[in-house]
Amino acid sequence: MTDAALPAQQAAERIAALRSEIDAHNYRYYVLDEPSVPDAEYDRLFKELRALEAEHPELVTAESPTQRVGGEALAAFGQVRHEVPMLSLGNAFEEQDLLDFDRRVREGLDLPAGDLFGGGAEVEYSCEPKLDGLAVSLLYENGQLVRGATRGDGSTGEDISANVRTVRNIPLKLHGSGWPAVLEVRGEIYMPKAGFEALNARQLENGGKTFANPRNAAAGSLRQLDPRITASRPLELCAYGVGRSDGGLPGNHIDMLKALKGWGLPISRELKLAKGIAECRTYYQAIGEKRDALAYEIDGVVFKVNDFAQQRELGFRAREPRWAIAHKFPAREEITELLGVEFQVGRTGAITPVARLKPVQVAGVTVSNATLHNMDEVARLGVMIGDSVIVRRAGDVIPQILGVIAERRPADARAVHVPERCPVCGSAVERTQLVKRSKGRESVSEGSIYRCVGRLACQAQLKQAIIHFVSRRAMDIDGLGDKIVEQLVDKGLVASPADLYTLTYEQVVELEGFAELSTKNLLASIDKSRTPSLARFIFALGIPDVGEETAKLLARALGSLERIGKALPEVLTYLPDVGGEVAHEIHSFFGDAHNREVIAQLRERGVAFQEEGELHAEFAACASLAGFIDKLNIPFIAATGAERLAARFGSLEAIIGADWLDLRQVERLNEKAARALRDFFDAPENAERARAIEAQLREFGMHWDSERKAAAGLPLAGQTWVLTGTLEAMSRDQAKERLEALGAKVAGSVSAKTHCVVAGPGAGSKLAKANELGLKVLDEAQFIAELETLQQ
Known part of the structure; x- marks a missing residue:
């Protein structure tokens, strides 16, 4: 109920106004891509409308935005007969297929052919990406959505009206005016990449089944008998045409789509007019290059003769139009056989299963290997050697196995087992353990990673550690590629990163591929690397779970390698974004005698860190006594209790020495908490640890x-x-450096805590999420202008 119930007439007027305002916001958000209010304001309006409708149920109508949440589950889908068949498109897989299509179109329209003196008449085509979703039909009568249906077999589909009403960017009532009294809109319902990833994460969290790809997720979501499930899924529509209508439409395809946009239906932002087949080919190449940056999956490009009169003249053949074609991209998913599983050893000793596949063409590339991530993934997939598996490759991403075709499993299929000994050095392989620390307790569980315990005695780990050490973002030693590092290790010239600084001309010139000049260049590059910034050096060390950003934080906050090296885990957790597990990894790394020896050798051999100094002022006196007590994880002593103890005693020693009488003087400290505090500090190791941290x-x-x-x-x-x-005036690295110099943290993902997103051409899911969250977004020109203002 609202605070004060409105009379029926006022309620009806307010409900109408709210519906109109929410519809306008939806139109600006989904169709124009220009959000006009923050999410919080939209939610407030929606909440007010729902409350008013609850007070006045007689005013609820089918087109109200609140009716998208889904009603009762259906027993089954009804059937819908398409008055205008939903035909499939012919496919072009090679460029010649596209050229043949254009030739047939020009011949069908009796247009002049090209000769030695010219290319002949050119046809205008509409160009838009072919979304990888589910084709649907939406029927509007007098501007109201009355039915939604799947394509089905093209003649008959399923009635999914209750489900399409839950899709947020489908208008329940058309906007504006001028639409036909009867209008059947054709479009594709799809699931954006970000939404797909979030859905699968929720499915895993809830113990549900994950989806193989966004298309399967969209199709499965739309075919739920319970529309409330559909309503919970992140689905969107992109309109691409019109089936049945009673006239009143523009005379060409692109203008017709623009009209649909004006009536509130979203269309492709990549829609373009091409004059002639050469421009179509250019469009296909351009979309292919930005494919991975798009916020949604596509599997090709659709070209249509733009002029409707020409479409009618060309007509149809069999079950496809002569005036349209889908130029498909090379397939990203294929079926092949899993021939075996090998185990690779990484820089930190992690043993990673790698699938060896029967070679297959995927997205235009021959794939014979695929990642299996870890043994938990092997178990989740239920994969066995000999299985037929679905392999996916997207852009430059390492091919991965999506699933197993269980019905094809051979009788002699073999299970995948982790080796007991390292395949490189023969050392033992151990499963990692996850330690979860809470108030007074530690719980240990098995991790998903297996590790070789051989460390730098294992050549695989040594090679990977040195490859990481010399990489561009670490010590940046130009000329030390993977193959050269492998030679240095195999020949016994390098047994740790410190040995790089003892290499001689005579040793390097004997390596394969080296001559006098290349040898001098490599030795000069090694010598140049002796003065890295402290952050680069920390990153180069390859501490588990310490990436580039954490290395920068450690260097900036603590100021010296000496402080970082001896910092206790509890002290490290005072730094932002350093949790307990990362803090223990850092402390363990510097506590290892071998690691300390390598660092000492590096210093002896002339490696001197730049930018060392004092503790950053931001962290001076950053600890409070109350916060310190809370960090000790004493059972039954939470933050409030810690504050009261700090206020009463004023020092750690006073708290350690407090007796029962003293503790009874602490406001609202119950007996259970007081007993836990006394038991904790009565253990000498706890009191000693607390004093060491202080x-x-x-x-x-x-x-x-x-x-x-x-x-x-x-x-x-x-x-x-x-x-x-893509940034054009500067590289992404340069932009990142300039932002960090101004104090910003540059993150790889968008969240509600993001202050600003800089979006260059080709921005995809991150830009979409920024708009969804109502965040500040700058293009490159605005970004450069802001930098100049900040640096003045």
Whole structure:
């Protein structure tokens, strides 16, 4: 109920106004791609409308935005006979197929053919991506959506009216005016990539079955007998044509689609007019290049003769029009046989299963290997050696196995087992353990990764560690490619990263592919790398779970390798985005005698870090006594209890030494909490650990009694930015460096905490999510202008 129930007449007027306003917001969001209000405001309007309709159920109508949530489940789908058949398109797989199509069109229209003196008459074609979803028919009568149907066999489909009404960007009532009294819209319902990933994540979290691809997810969602399930799925429509209508439409395809857009139906943002088949070919290539950046999956491009009169003249053959064709991209999914599984050893010793496949063409590339990620994925897929499997390849992504065709499994199929010994060095293979720490407890569970325990005695780990150490974002030693590193390790010239700095001219010149000049260049590049920034050096060390951003944070916050190296896990967790597990990985790495020895050798051999200094002012005196007590994870002592203990005793020593009488003086500290506190500090190892952490906080200048320094404010401090698409005036790396120099954190994904998204051409799912969240978005020109303003 609303705060004060409105009279029926006022309620009807307010409901009508709310419906109109929400429909307008939906149109701007889904069709124009120009959100006009933040999500919170939209949600407020929707909530008000739902409350008013609950008070006045007699005013609820079928076209109300609140009716998209889905009603009762259906017993079965009814059938719909398409008055105008929903025909399939002919396919072009090779460029010659497309040229033949154009020739047939020009011959069918009796247009002049080309000769030695010219190319002949050119036909105008509409061009748009072929979305990989489910074709549907939407029937509007007098502007109201009255029916939705699947394509079915082209003549008869299924009535999915209840489900299509839940799709957010399908207007329940047409906008504007001028639409025909009867209008059947044809389109594709699909699931955007971001929505698909989120849906699969939810399915996994809830123990449900995941979908193989967005098309299957969209089709499965639309064919739910319970429309409430469909309503929970992130589906969208893209209109691509008209079937039945009683006239009043423009005379060509592109103008007709623009009319549909004006009536509230979303159309492709990639729609374009091509004059002649050469422009079609250019469009196909351009869409192919930006395919992976699009927010949705496509499997080709559809070309249609633009002029309706010419379409009618060309007519149909069998079950497809002569005036349209789908130029398909090479298939990204194929079926092949799993011949075997090998295990590769990575930089951190992780043993990764790799599928060896019967070679198959996928997306124009011969695929014979595919990643299986880890043994949990092997178990999830239920894959066995000898199985027929579905393999997918998208862009530059490593091919992966999507599923198994169980009915094709041979009788002699074999299970996949992890080797007990490392396939490279013969050391033991152990399964990782996940340690979860909470108030007074540690729980241990098995991880998904198996590791070789041989570390740098294992040549595979050594090679990968050095390849990482010399990489461009780490020590940036130009000329040390993978093959050269393999030679250095195989010949025994390098047994740790420190050995790179002892290489001589005589040793390098003997390597395969090296002569005098290349040898001098490599040695010069190694010498040049002796003065890295502290952040680069930390990243180069290859600490598990410490990526480039965490390395930068450690360097900026703690200021020196010495502090980072001896920092206790509890102290490291005072840094933003450093959780308990990462903190323990960092501490364990520097606690390892071999790692300390390699670092000492690097320093002895002239590696000196730049930008070392004091603790960053942002972290000076950043710890509080209450926060410190809370971090000790004492059972039954939460943040509020920790604050009361800090207020009552004022120091750690006073809390450690507090007796029962003292603890009874703490406001609202119950007996269970007081007993837990006493039991915790009565254990000498706990009191000793607490004192050690406090001593380090004091040493680093992070203690609550330390001097608080004035932090020089950077204009973007505390902000998170995301870069997406192609930048032309600068590289993405340069843009990232400039943002970080201004204090921003540059993230790889968009969330509600993102401050701003910089979107260049080809921006896809990240831009779509930014718009969905109502975030600030800048194009490259606006971004450069903002940088200049901030740096003034």
